[in-house]
Amino acid sequence: MTVNNTIAHQRLILSGDRERFKELLRRRLIECGWRDQIRMVCREIVKEHDSNSITLDMLVARVTPRARALVPDPVKKELLQKIKTHLLTQKNL
Amino acid sequence: MNDTGCLHLSNFKAAKGSSPYKIVHAFFVASTSYEARRYKATSCLCFSCGQPGPRLHSCLHCIYFACYGGHIQEHSKNKKHFLYVDLSYGNVFCAQCQDYIYDRELTDISRSNRVLEAKSLGISVPYTPWLPNGNEVMALKRLRKRRLISPHTTIGLRGLQNLGSTCFMNCIVQTLIHTPLLRDYFLGERHKCKTQGSGKCLVCEVSKLFQEFYSGAKTPLTLHRLLHLIWTHARHLAGYEQQDAHEFFIATLDVLHRHCMNGVEETEKKEKDRCNCIIDQIFTGGLQSDVVCTSCSGVSTTIDPFWDISLDVAGPGSLQACLERFTRAEHLGSAAKIKCSNCRAYRESTKQLTLETLPIVASFHLKRFEHSSQIDRKISAFVSFPAELDMTPFMSTHRRAVDAADNNNDPEGLFEDNRYSLFAVVNHLGSLDAGHYTAYVRQMKGSWFKCDDHMITRASLREVLDSEGYLLFYHKTVLEYECDVP
Ligand SMILES: [Zn+2]
Ligand SMILES: [Zn+2]
Ligand SMILES: [Zn+2]
Ligand SMILES: [Zn+2]
Ligand SMILES: [Zn+2]
Ligand SMILES: [Zn+2]
Numbered sequence: 001m002t003v004n005n006t007i008a009h010q011r012l013i014l015s016g017d018r019e020r021f022k023e024l025l026r027r028r029l030i031e032c033g034w035r036d037q038i039r040m041v042c043r044e045i046v047k048e049h050d051s052n053s054i055t056l057d058m059l060v061a062r063v064t065p066r067a068r069a070l071v072p073d074p075v076k077k078e079l080l081q082k083i084k085t086h087l088l089t090q091k092n093l
Numbered sequence: 094m095n096d097t098g099c100l101h102l103s104n105f106k107a108a109k110g111s112s113p114y115k116i117v118h119a120f121f122v123a124s125t126s127y128e129a130r131r132y133k134a135t136s137c138l139c140f141s142c143g144q145p146g147p148r149l150h151s152c153l154h155c156i157y158f159a160c161y162g163g164h165i166q167e168h169s170k171n172k173k174h175f176l177y178v179d180l181s182y183g184n185v186f187c188a189q190c191q192d193y194i195y196d197r198e199l200t201d202i203s204r205s206n207r208v209l210e211a212k213s214l215g216i217s218v219p220y221t222p223w224l225p226n227g228n229e230v231m232a233l234k235r236l237r238k239r240r241l242i243s244p245h246t247t248i249g250l251r252g253l254q255n256l257g258s259t260c261f262m263n264c265i266v267q268t269l270i271h272t273p274l275l276r277d278y279f280l281g282e283r284h285k286c287k288t289q290g291s292g293k294c295l296v297c298e299v300s301k302l303f304q305e306f307y308s309g310a311k312t313p314l315t316l317h318r319l320l321h322l323i324w325t326h327a328r329h330l331a332g333y334e335q336q337d338a339h340e341f342f343i344a345t346l347d348v349l350h351r352h353c354m355n356g357v358e359e360t361e362k363k364e365k366d367r368c369n370c371i372i373d374q375i376f377t378g379g380l381q382s383d384v385v386c387t388s389c390s391g392v393s394t395t396i397d398p399f400w401d402i403s404l405d406v407a408g409p410g411s412l413q414a415c416l417e418r419f420t421r422a423e424h425l426g427s428a429a430k431i432k433c434s435n436c437r438a439y440r441e442s443t444k445q446l447t448l449e450t451l452p453i454v455a456s457f458h459l460k461r462f463e464h465s466s467q468i469d470r471k472i473s474a475f476v477s478f479p480a481e482l483d484m485t486p487f488m489s490t491h492r493r494a495v496d497a498a499d500n501n502n503d504p505e506g507l508f509e510d511n512r513y514s515l516f517a518v519v520n521h522l523g524s525l526d527a528g529h530y531t532a533y534v535r536q537m538k539g540s541w542f543k544c545d546d547h548m549i550t551r552a553s554l555r556e557v558l559d560s561e562g563y564l565l566f567y568h569k570t571v572l573e574y575e576c577d578v579p
Contacts, residue, residue, distance in 0.1 A: 009145065013124075013134035016214040020508050023216055027510075027571060055192040056184075 008087065021083060028075045038067050098196035101189050105176055115202050117151050122183040125209035137180065139164050150177040217573035249536055251306050252313035252547035260546055261338040262320050264532040265345060267544040268517040270306050271534040273568055274453055278371050279303035295322055295352045313547035323348050338519050338530050339458045339564055346372050346400050376400045378452035381489045383445045384431060391435035396449050401456035412457065412478040420447050420487045447489040455513055457565040471525045478565050480554060484511040513567035521563045533557045
């Protein structure tokens with residue numbers, strides 16, 4: 001992370017916009033059914049193992065590639081577009 | 094997995110309590126204040142490698158920040174500090190159990206901090222799904238009967254007998270029964286009545302009606318009692334005479350709101366003189382009227398509550414065009430001068446209506462009936478309406494920004510969500526004096542039905558959108574949550 005990136009990142013946290021974007025993303029992922037899909041994937045994986053032998057790290061490692069691939073393009077585009085617009089208007093201040 | 098933590102966490106809590114977790118969480122997981130955000134922004138980097146991730150954790154014993162890429166594990170091993178908090182989600186990792194552990198007390202702390210964080214940012218509280226409590230778990234175990242909702246279910250669909258030109262009432266009842274939030278309220282038995290069983294509370298009657306609709310029975314219902322009650326109340330209250338679905342809709346909301354208000358409903362509370370009954374929570378919006386004096390440009394603004402919006406249909410051609418015209422600034426002319434408080438004189442002015450707050454259910458009334466002293470007539474002009482509607486362009490904040498032509502410094506707008514989905518349409522068929530009402534209702538997402546008194550038939554969205562449209566009902570697509578801080 002460069003110095004500029006760090007400052008942009010810090011500003012996003014300070015203004016609360018990072019949380020706002022996170023909340024927006026969360027909502028979109030729920031709306032499009034992504035969360036339910038991932039929940040089912042996790043259930044399958046947990047069922048494959050004995051009840052107590054799976055850890056969160058194992059689950060994350062197995063689910064992450066699929067979860068990333070399943071995020072719909074319109075959701076990525078909207079977030080990217082909004083974050084870009086937001087950062088540009090911030091720069092002008 | 095359970096939510097009683099582990100032995101190691103219990104020992105830690107016995108020694109130091111839950112306040113280390115509470116403090117780390119309130120500052121670095123869900124920042125509950127501006128000050129907390131400042132700490133988070135400047136100090137959330139791995140003490141070992143200086144990077145912001147991957148997955149930064151904080152040691153619960155000594156508040157050492159380190160990444161999950163190896164440094165937090167290293168710290169934990171060297172110092173024998175076994176518990177650390179994930180700073181993105183607030184979950185606690187126990188190095189001795191080698192997994193994240195869940196503890197009800199910490200979960201409650203996390204939840205209340207999330208609420209405080211949302212308040213501090215002015216955003217809606219993250220939705221938390223229903224978790225059954227002890228009693229509910231017992232009840233679920235005791236009552237084994239489950240009703241599964243399949244894609245082809247007909248649950249909630251029942252015809253209504255026509256009791257002699259009562260189709261205008263039937264349509265409104267069908268619409269209310271299929272209003273998602275109202276249904277959730279009544280099926281969740283949220284109406285707590287003081288007059289339990291007296292038979293006088295109309296809200297209780299409606300509550301019973303919901304139970305009947307969702308009981309699984311399919312025979313058409315007869316609404317004698319309820320309709321009689323509403324209608325006599327309404328006529329008594331407002332002198333309604335026309336057999337008009339729109340008037341009946343407004344009368345019904347009014348009667349229900351009054352029954353909630355008369356102290357019948359315990360949970361009801363008033364906020365800033367605004368009634369907070371379930372009817373008002375769902376159906377009430379705020380209409381802003383700005384009158385601008387053409388001489389001094391002084392603005393006088395008033396905001397009035399509304400339950401529906403009546404739109405002229407001559408001309409436009411689409412619901413959006415009707416709304417655009419409804420919210421356009423209109424010059425009042427020399428014949429309609431208004432006293433300007435600034436000029437202290439009668440002046441020409443312009444008037445503009447915009448939506449200051451949106452209701453959860455937006456109801457539109459297309460003014461298809463024209464009543465004048467000479468003639469009563471029906472306007473069958475085609476007005477198209479969408480399945481998904483964005484109300485942003487008609488809001489006060491948006492209109493002001495457009496008129497001031499500086500639409501780009503509107504940071505709030507980025508996160509605002511004013512999208513609505515069509516869920517019911519009431520149609521009037523035939524002529525003014527020999528007409529008939531039917532309703533289309535959305536039973537589930539993508540599943541539409543036509544209600545023609547006792548007959549219920551499946552319909553396509555195309556058929557709904559191609560219908561003439563008299564009353565159009567939209568439900569907010571995404572709900573926002575408010576929550577009281579405990
Ligand atoms: Zn430590
Ligand atoms: Zn590190
Ligand atoms: Zn442990
Ligand atoms: Zn009652
Ligand atoms: Zn009310
Ligand atoms: Zn004036």
